[in-house]
Amino acid sequence: MSAPLWQAPVAPGPVDATVRLPGSKSVTNRALLLAALAEGPGTVRRALRSRDADLMVTALRSLGAGLTPSGETASATDWQVVPGPVRGGASIDVGLAGTVMRFVPPMAALAGEAVAFDGDPHARVRPMGPILSALRTLGAEVAGDALPFTIRGPLAGGEVTLDASASSQLVSGLLLAAPRYEKGVTVRHDGPPVPSMPHIEMTVQMLRAAGVTVDDSEPDLWRVEPGPIAARDLTVEPDLSNAAPFLAAALITGGTVTIPDWPLQTTQGGDALRTLLPAMGATVTRVPEGLQVTGGGPIEGIDADLHDVGELTPTIAALAALAGSPSTLRGVAHLRGHETDRLAALATEINGLGGDVTETADGLVIRPRPLHGGVFHSYADHRMATAGAVIGLVVPGVEVENIATTAKTLPEFARMWALMLEEAR
Ligand SMILES: O=C(O)C1=C[C@@H](OP(=O)(O)O)[C@@H](O)[C@H](O)C1
Ligand SMILES: C=C(OP(=O)(O)O)C(=O)O
Numbered sequence: 001m002s003a004p005l006w007q008a009p010v011a012p013g014p015v016d017a018t019v020r021l022p023g024s025k026s027v028t029n030r031a032l033l034l035a036a037l038a039e040g041p042g043t044v045r046r047a048l049r050s051r052d053a054d055l056m057v058t059a060l061r062s063l064g065a066g067l068t069p070s071g072e073t074a075s076a077t078d079w080q081v082v083p084g085p086v087r088g089g090a091s092i093d094v095g096l097a098g099t100v101m102r103f104v105p106p107m108a109a110l111a112g113e114a115v116a117f118d119g120d121p122h123a124r125v126r127p128m129g130p131i132l133s134a135l136r137t138l139g140a141e142v143a144g145d146a147l148p149f150t151i152r153g154p155l156a157g158g159e160v161t162l163d164a165s166a167s168s169q170l171v172s173g174l175l176l177a178a179p180r181y182e183k184g185v186t187v188r189h190d191g192p193p194v195p196s197m198p199h200i201e202m203t204v205q206m207l208r209a210a211g212v213t214v215d216d217s218e219p220d221l222w223r224v225e226p227g228p229i230a231a232r233d234l235t236v237e238p239d240l241s242n243a244a245p246f247l248a249a250a251l252i253t254g255g256t257v258t259i260p261d262w263p264l265q266t267t268q269g270g271d272a273l274r275t276l277l278p279a280m281g282a283t284v285t286r287v288p289e290g291l292q293v294t295g296g297g298p299i300e301g302i303d304a305d306l307h308d309v310g311e312l313t314p315t316i317a318a319l320a321a322l323a324g325s326p327s328t329l330r331g332v333a334h335l336r337g338h339e340t341d342r343l344a345a346l347a348t349e350i351n352g353l354g355g356d357v358t359e360t361a362d363g364l365v366i367r368p369r370p371l372h373g374g375v376f377h378s379y380a381d382h383r384m385a386t387a388g389a390v391i392g393l394v395v396p397g398v399e400v401e402n403i404a405t406t407a408k409t410l411p412e413f414a415r416m417w418a419l420m421l422e423e424a425r
Helices: 025-036 051-062 098-108 121-125 129-137 169-176 197-209 244-253 269-279 307-321 333-337 342-352 382-392 403-408 413-422
Strands: 005-007 016-018 042-048 066-070 076-082 091-093 115-118 141-143 149-152 158-162 185-189 221-224 233-235 256-260 283-287 290-294 303-305 327-330 356-360 363-367 374-376 398-401
Touching: 025 042, 025 051, 025 076, 025 098, 025 169, 025 197, 042 051, 051 066, 051 091, 051 098, 051 403, 091 098, 098 115, 098 129, 098 149, 098 169, 129 141, 129 149, 129 158, 129 169, 158 169, 169 185, 169 197, 169 221, 197 221, 197 269, 197 307, 244 256, 244 269, 244 290, 244 307, 244 382, 244 413, 269 283, 269 290, 269 307, 303 307, 307 327, 307 333, 307 342, 307 363, 307 382, 333 342, 342 356, 342 363, 342 374, 342 382, 374 382, 382 398, 382 403, 382 413, 403 413
Parallel strands: 016 256, 042 233, 091 115, 158 185, 303 327, 374 398
Antiparallel strands: 005 398, 042 076, 066 076, 115 149, 141 149, 185 221, 256 290, 283 290, 327 363, 356 363
């Protein structure tokens, strides 16, 4: 049975809205894991509530941590986290969450008993081989090279070389639990360039903020010293990648969208919207509340290397399909290993609405053409679903299949989108 269709609303006019975004998935899932491995109880405030974050909470509880929510709303929670000895024996569901499938196994490898991992059907084809081989090299017993697999520790840590060109998470995962390994870890990358480097920077900064010594002074080499992870009281930043479709709405409708609490400094890749959107014709201003994006002129096509900020590709591709000139998006071959093959999915779905998109080995060439309505499939990919919503703002009759899949990182998406449009003039 196919998933229900959501009629993407056409904007009645220029939007003029303030959109308060829930916490970053990437910060939330790192903060929860580090808190679960810390030397004492800590707090993670304004943590995202979403499918990926909830899967992380369940995984950490099944490995022995205590997580108690307080101050809950639909999309945010303050978590009190009480670490416990890491115990095995559990079966962990990673869903389709890259952060759970790559960050939790290196923690599970601290336990002396086996831990089993599995996830959604598509999770079984997401790249896992390099991190599982690395965990074997570091001393764990691992059965399997992809999901499903089991892992049994304890491992001692040490030095390992892997090819992390398929995902930065293969490095982040090895670094996050490493302070708890007897020998810490030295990770060397050998292969084509690692994508999404800001996410590795986020991992390094969060480890350092918890008192861990990390040396990243040489390219493609990271050393995490063994030692305690400090208990912290941390507040999660808003999710800047999830700001993308809302800010795109300002550009497309010639309106203004403000995102409160946009951090002044951040390692979130979504911060690149401050330069990408102006390149496409938007005006971006820091205002006292946060970040404000205004459209008005034509949308301009771009030639952009999105290697560091691949998460933004679906929104940028949707904007490019509505632009006044062609775009080339490069450096994102690794998107073929994301929630779906995003390059194939974007080309198929935009072309299904009458677009002219061709895949290259590492990106997309998008030549704008008048689009028409039709079904926009989401492939269980939250960012495909929101890309369909973006196009639907100005193309009548776009029906997004399975809008509920946005629950991966933004369960309130459809309601927030409708609220934003209520504020259209
Ligand atoms: O570490 C993280 O939190 C993430 C890293 C990136 O993964 P890739 O390096 O696989 O692109 C990003 O796309 C993903 O959404 C979140
Ligand atoms: C690639 C993404 O997610 P994941 O954390 O599952 O890799 C994403 O959110 O765009």
